[in-house]
């Protein structure tokens with residue numbers, strides 16, 4: 001099935017790649033490189049499928065026979081939390097000069113506002129997001145949507161990443177990754193698993209490299225890239241817009 005109107009994307013809860021939106025640079029990169037760079041697409045953090053389904057439809061639309069591999073527990077965040085996801089890490093990053101004053105101020109403003117709106121509730125990495133911990137989804141929900149859309153290019157891998165990011169579960173080559181799992185451990189699992197599979201010129205969208213909620217994603221990214229030539233790159237943005245970051249793996 002082809003979706004034409006914006007409202008159809010909205011009703012289905014799918015990212016409309018035809019509009020200029022958050023993920024446009026990632027979709028553009030895939031369109032420009034899908035016949036030049038080997039490998040499939042990996043979506044780390046599916047939730048209810050906004051990006052996974054958008055990627056599946058998009059690949060069909062550009063005539064690509066690549067697949068989308070979507071990793072998620074489909075039951076929300078893992079129960080154990082890593083100290084690198086705690087709010088205090090933002091302050092440390094600021095005092096160590098790793099994030100700007102404007103970033104640190106934006107974080108403080110966000111947590112104050114959410115604290116005000118969720119008065120009386122203990123705020124931490126499990127409750128700070130508007131979707132709480134993303135437990136209100138299921139693999140069956142995704143399968144129904146995939147069926148309805150008639151897509152045959154999406155593989156869903158259910159479970160916590162530390163169990164599912166194993167050899168048999170993913171393509172041997174990867175063109176692009178949408179890394180959108182919020183937490184430190186998930187970023188660590190993903191980098192360890194994906195990097196050797198990522199083709200030269202391969203792409204990683206870093207959804208939380210600039211995040212007002214989850215400091216661990218940036219910490220994990222910087223730790224992983226510390227001994228590598230590749231560094232995160234920021235897209236140009238208009239004043240007031242969120243910073244958007246990505247990595248491109250070097251050719252050799």
Ligand SMILES: C[S@@+](CC[C@H](N)C(=O)[O-])C[C@H]1O[C@@H](n2cnc3c(N)ncnc32)[C@H](O)[C@@H]1O
Nearest residue numbers: 045046047050051072073076134160161181186
């Ligand atoms: C921000 S949501 C993903 C949003 C999604 N890309 C979209 O388009 O709506 C983050 C997802 O990562 C998943 N997640 C985070 N850490 C995980 C882990 N260690 N194992 C499995 N799933 C995890 C959560 O279950 C959640 O659905």
